[in-house]
Each structure stands twice: as structure tokens, then as C-alpha cells.
Amino acid sequence: DAGVTQSPTHLIKTRGQQVTLRCSPKSGHDTVSWYQQALGQGPQFIFQYYEEEERQRGNFPDRFSGHQFPNYSSELNVNALLLGDSALYLCASSLYAGEQFFGPGTRLTVL
Amino acid sequence: GQSLEQPSEVTAVEGAIVQINCTYQTSGFYGLSWYQQHDGGAPTFLSYNALDGLEETGRFSSFLSRSDSYGYLLLQELQMKDSASYFCAVRDHTGEAAGNKLTFGGGTRVLVKP
Numbered sequence: 135d136a137g138v139t140q141s142p143t144h145l146i147k148t149r150g151q152q153v154t155l156r157c158s159p160k161s162g163h164d165t166v167s168w169y170q171q172a173l174g175q176g177p178q179f180i181f182q183y184y185e186e187e188e189r190q191r192g193n194f195p196d197r198f199s200g201h202q203f204p205n206y207s208s209e210l211n212v213n214a215l216l217l218g219d220s221a222l223y224l225c226a227s228s229l230y231a232g233e234q235f236f237g238p239g240t241r242l243t244v245l
Numbered sequence: 246g247q248s249l250e251q252p253s254e255v256t257a258v259e260g261a262i263v264q265i266n267c268t269y270q271t272s273g274f275y276g277l278s279w280y281q282q283h284d285g286g287a288p289t290f291l292s293y294n295a296l297d298g299l300e301e302t303g304r305f306s307s308f309l310s311r312s313d314s315y316g317y318l319l320l321q322e323l324q325m326k327d328s329a330s331y332f333c334a335v336r337d338h339t340g341e342a343a344g345n346k347l348t349f350g351g352g353t354r355v356l357v358k359p
Contacts, residue, residue, distance in 0.1 A: 167346065176332050176349030177288065190346045224287060226347075232276050232293030232336055234347060239287055
């Protein structure tokens with residue numbers, strides 16, 4: 135049983151560019167959440183998708199947007215990249231409360 | 246808003262016991278989770294407490310007191326492989342949507358020495 139997968143593993147972009155990160159949830163999971171983790175800090179909640187709709191959102195600007203597909207996979211889009219967007223982006227899937235399964239993350243570097 | 250406090254670093258020797266405390270402030274509290282993250286790796290789930298009391302899973306135990314907005318993770322019989330960062334995370338919700346949103350603490354770096 136494959137766990138949560140994310141692509142790409144690493145990404146380098148320049149300021150002002152746009153990026154799309156992808157996530158496939160664990161088999162049977164219908165809820166996908168995205169987190170941003172800066173070095174040495176805890177993950178920060180970006181948003182959560184359920185039934186193809188954004189269910190909750192953290193304190194992130196509108197430059198961060200997402201999508202969930204009918205097969206429950208998800209994308210995170212970030213527009214107008216800033217240097218401060220450099221971080222590890224984690225996708226987590228869940229089926230019920232309390233336990234989330236995290237993917238390996240995408241390391242984004244903005245130059 | 247939400248906030249969680251946990252110690253930044255703990256050092257112990259193999260075989261010892263370590264307790265990582267976590268205090269939180271949040272509205273719409275559902276439960277407290279603990280995650281382990283090795284350097285370069287993804288967070289992995291350790292435990293979840295929705296009710297007061299102690300949950301034991303092998304060498305790791307987790308405790309919650311909702312009235313005190315406090316919980317802890319107990320690591321017993323420490324092994325070198327337990328060197329990692331440990332995060333407490335509150336499952337909470339904002340607005341009307343109940344869900345699995347997690348608000349994480351800053352993490353406690355545990356260093357296990359021989």
C-alpha cells in the first residue's frame with residue numbers, strides 16, 4: 135500500500151515565478167492538507183481539501199491556492215514567488231480525526 | 246489565536262526516560278497529537294489524545310489534561326534512533342467546518358547520547 139506521495143522532490147525557482155506541487159494521498163483517504171515548514175520550525179497549516187472543496191484555510195495569502203481532483207489527489211499552486219516562500223511543503227492525507235499521514239515533502243528554493 | 250509551547254531541546258542518554266511537555270491555547274479544541282520527524286524526513290504520527298488520560302503505545306506514552314490545556318509525550322528506554330524532533334499538534338477548527346486541521350508547536354529536538 136503506497137503512502138502519501140509528492141512531486142517533485144526538489145524545486146528551484148526565481149522570485150516572481152509560479153510553482154505547482156502535487157500530492158497523491160494514501161489509498162482510501164479523502165482529505166488532503168498542505169503545510170509549509172521553514173527550517174527549524176513546525177509545519178504551518180496552509181489549507182485542507184475535502185470532496186474537491188477547500189474546507190479550511192490558514193493564514194496564507196491568496197497567492198497560495200489549491201485544487202483537489204475526483205481521485206482525491208491535490209495540487210498546491212503558489213504565484214508571484216517570494217524569497218520567504220522557500221521551505222519544505224508537506225502534504226498530509228487523512229480519513230478520520232487525529233491521525234494524518236505525511237508525504238516526504240517538496241523542498242522549494244526561491245532565488 | 247492558537248499557540249503551543251514546548252521545550253526547544255532535550256538531551257538524554259540511551260535507556261533514559263524523557264518527558265516532553267506541551268501547553269496550548271486554542272479555541273475549538275478536539276485533541277492533541279504527537280509527531281516525530283527525523284532530519285530530512287517527514288513527520289510521522291505517534292499518538293492522538295482526545296480525552297483526558299494516558300495512552301500507551303510501546304515505549305511511547307502520551308497524556309492529556311483538557312482542563313489544564315496540557316499534555317506530554319513520554320519516551321522510555323531511549324534508543325539512538327529516537328534522536329529526532331518531536332512536535333505536539335492541536336487538532337482544532339475555525340468557523341463552522343470541523344476537520345483535521347493541525348496547529349503545530351515549534352518542536353522539541355531530542356538528542357540521545359550513548
